[in-house]
Amino acid sequence: MIRSKLEISVNDLILQQKQGWELARINYLGLEKVESKAFEFDGFKIVVQYNPERIRSSDAKTDAKSIAQRACFLCKENQPVEQHGLSFGSSYSILVNPFPIFTKHLTISLNDHLPQEIAPYFADLLTLSKQLPDFTLFYNGPNCGASAPDHFHFQAGSKNQMPLDSEIKQVIKKWGELLFQDEHTNITALGEHYLRNLICLISDSEQEIIHHFDKILSLLNESGPTAEPMMNIVSRYESGEWIVVLFPRQRQRPRQFYAEKTEQILISPASVEMAGLLILPRKVDFDKLTRDDLTDIYKQVSMNDQAFVELKDQIKVKL
Numbered sequence: 366m367i368r369s370k371l372e373i374s375v376n377d378l379i380l381q382q383k384q385g386w387e388l389a390r391i392n393y394l395g396l397e398k399v400e401s402k403a404f405e406f407d408g409f410k411i412v413v414q415y416n417p418e419r420i421r422s423s424d425a426k427t428d429a430k431s432i433a434q435r436a437c438f439l440c441k442e443n444q445p446v447e448q449h450g451l452s453f454g455s456s457y458s459i460l461v462n463p464f465p466i467f468t469k470h471l472t473i474s475l476n477d478h479l480p481q482e483i484a485p486y487f488a489d490l491l492t493l494s495k496q497l498p499d500f501t502l503f504y505n506g507p508n509c510g511a512s513a514p515d516h517f518h519f520q521a522g523s524k525n526q527m528p529l530d531s532e533i534k535q536v537i538k539k540w541g542e543l544l545f546q547d548e549h550t551n552i553t554a555l556g557e558h559y560l561r562n563l564i565c566l567i568s569d570s571e572q573e574i575i576h577h578f579d580k581i582l583s584l585l586n587e588s589g590p591t592a593e594p595m596m597n598i599v600s601r602y603e604s605g606e607w608i609v610v611l612f613p614r615q616r617q618r619p620r621q622f623y624a625e626k627t628e629q630i631l632i633s634p635a636s637v638e639m640a641g642l643l644i645l646p647r648k649v650d651f652d653k654l655t656r657d658d659l660t661d662i663y664k665q666v667s668m669n670d671q672a673f674v675e676l677k678d679q680i681k682v683k684l
């Protein structure tokens with residue numbers, strides 16, 4: 366694969382941070398030893414990763430009061446002295462995430478302290494996906510896994526470490542419901558066969574994908590209040606096209622997160638989990654999690670089936 370100029374600089378940054386920043390060095394080394402296991406389903410799999418360093422993310426307090434009381438870790442003045450960024454355009458800094466899930470894990474944050482919302486920044490997600498072809502990009506909505514809901518950011522992880530990357534085209538072919546198609550763009554819905562409701566947009570036209578995404582966003586908005594509809598987005602670029610997967614959500618965390626004692630499973634689903642890679646910071650949860658728990662957790666946090674049917678109908682009519 367031919368590396369883009371940006372990707373070469375990003376790889377240099379990762380190397381430099383792993384050498385010069387003790388926290389990053391230790392945590393990336395630690396990642397080589399994390400335990401993981403796969404649950405096989407019909408035509409796809411869910412991978413579970415036991416990663417104790419992610420406790421600060423899974424258990425993050427993201428309510429308005431807690432957020433107001435802490436120093437924002439994405440604002441430049443609060444970053445550790447060892448952390449260095451790479452400019453992307455005039456608005457973003459690309460940072461190495463010091464608590465990795467992936468072999469290469471980036472946080473791409475806006476230079477300004479502005480809230481997490483996708484609408485004004487979706488086009489940037491496409492540009493980043495194209496310029497970082499070794500990475501899968503993702504966006505966590507403010508109530509869907511973002512641990513800094515007050516400071517806009519994307520994340521990026523090495524491609525093909527989340528099952529969705531290698532599965533999506535096959536599962537869509539097998540079970541997808543076609544919602545829209547023209548010479549550039551294909552929009553498909555997928556539901557219960559894959560345990561989670563999703564909309565997949567595949568297109569070689571940047572303009573078209575932006576147009577359709579905006580339209581879908583407005584349809585999602587119609588049913589809800591003024592705040593951004595709950596969602597995660599996973600995006601990548603390959604063979605001349607963008608593959609953008611939108612997971613509409615209805616809950617931030619499943620019942621098990623709030624349960625007590627042996628009933629509790631500390632899991633806080635975000636894009637990575639929706640894409641089939643579950644991060645569990647506690648060994649006890651990693652050992653006891655079952656296939657039924659997986660099915661149940663996805664069902665609770667995904668948009669409910671009734672609302673999803675309505676959304677699909679709207680997309681068919683209005684796109």
Ligand SMILES: [Zn+2]
Binds near residue numbers: 437438439477479515
């Ligand atoms: Zn900030």
